[in-house]
Amino acid sequence: MAEIEAESAFQPGERITHHEYGQGVVLDPVRGGYLRAFFGVGERRVPIASLQRQLSRTERILRAVAGGADRGRTAWLSCEAHALPVVESASALTSARISDVSSSLDRLVQFLCAAVTQRQQKLLKVDEQTYDLMTADGARRARFTLNRDSATNQDDLELLGLDHPLVQEELGRWRSVPPEDIGIAVAGDVEEPVLLSLWMVETSAGNGERRVVVQPIAIEHDGTRVPAVERRCERYLQAPASAPRLAPEQRLALFAQAVEPALQRELQHKGAANGDGSYSAELIAYAEINSDGRG
Structure with missing residues (x-):
């Protein structure tokens, strides 16, 4: 045998x-x-x-789910590092539906603040459009502004945007987090356990047009879709940690039987998986949401 x-x-x-x-x-x-x-x-x-x-990236993520506050921060930073370049596009942001913040600049500030904290640095708010990057010993490393005109007119101000070298460094750093470190288990206001996955989807139409979106898929164990979780998925990615309750084999089976078919149907509904076009999907975040008793 x-x-x-x-x-x-x-x-x-x-x-x-x-x-x-x-x-x-x-x-x-x-x-x-x-x-x-x-x-x-x-x-x-x-x-x-x-x-x-x-193993595929998805398998590596699903086989190494864990709780813990540090794991949660790592997972969120990794997800944001993948998603932020996408949400620069207004159409992509509408498709992604993964943030409660009012603009992509707000998200960028949140990301950079959390990212530099992991290096024992701080991003301090000076006013509504100005931020100081402080080193661990209290020295100012840089002063950023969100206003392009101010950055152009003042030599001591650097424009904070995705193309800034410091931001590019942090995006690259957190995009390269091993898949084994980004699967998390959290507690949330759900009645039944939910599997939340976020996918980076690149579509190619027959006319050569290419588009990238972030697509959340949330399902209960019986395959029922949970749009309410998808609409607030960033909130759940930052929810309090919980202990994982599913075995790796159970997660893999649920993905094959429910999650991936749901993603396929969603893309077909949006026209991304129909006709002469093609698409690729990469899992960038996974959260196993268990009830916190308030669902």
Whole structure:
């Protein structure tokens, strides 16, 4: 029985990792404990004992869900680092529906404030349009303004925007958080447990037009969609921590049976998955929301 299971463990086309050759793709089925695969160095015949299955980003997130305040901050910062460039577009912001703040600039300030705090720095508000970045020893590192004219006319002011080098550095830093560190469990005002996922979706129409949106999908365990959670998803990403209650296999099954089909239907409804176009979807945030007793 063990030999049969080993023979079926890897299938052609499956992505794998080898301790010496790195990432590769299976070319032929397993025979006698060996398989043929293509690596960066070319084709090799290797024993299956030397291989590991290369998990997808979604699998890596769902297999490592945890609670904790630090985990929650990391997950939110990572999600914002992916989403902020998208919400610069008014049409993308309307599609995303992932923030209660009044503008993308407000979100950018919130993100930068939280991000620099992780470096023991502070972003202090001077007035409605001016912020000072302070180092750990109390020195002012930079003064930012949200007003383009002020930044142009005053040499000591730097315009705070997505293209500022400091902002680009923080966006890159938090976008590169390992998938294993962004799946969270939280407590919220829900009657039944809810799986909240946020997807970065890039669509391509038949005429070559490309569009990127952030799409939230929230479902209960029976597959029921929960629009109220989707509309306030940023709030739930910052909710108090809870202990995870689902096993990794349960999350994976729910995603395959309910979450991903719901995403497909949503994109079809919006016309993003119809006709000659195509789309790709990447999971950028996951929150397992358990009832806090007030739902």
